[in-house]
């Protein structure tokens with residue numbers, strides 16, 4: 004079972020996650036894509052990655068702007084599962100731009 008990260012550990016991990024912010028309750032990144040279809044394509048790729056990781060982000064879609072929030076719901080905090088998911092999301096977003 005993943006262990007919840009301390010606030011300091013989350014801050015350290017956020018240093019390596021450009022565009023992400025948050026705290027020990029959750030981490031968030033908002034991205035703007037070129038179009039609504041591009042945004043949905045990114046969300047679809049993130050869904051595939053989330054299924055592979057068995058770890059799922061909260062996703063807010065507003066036209067071309069997509070916000071991802073990662074927290075480990077079963078624990079109620081941020082774990083390395085969320086950090087790994089955030090890294091995968093970054094790879095997908097960078098590949099879509």
Ligand SMILES: C[C@H](O)[C@H](O)[C@H]1CNC2=NC(N)=NC(=O)C2=N1
Nearest residue numbers: 057058059060074075076077078
């Ligand atoms: C059974 C399955 O492994 C669990 O329900 C997973 C699914 N995806 C998850 N995603 C997130 N963000 N938090 C969880 O606790 C979680 N649990």
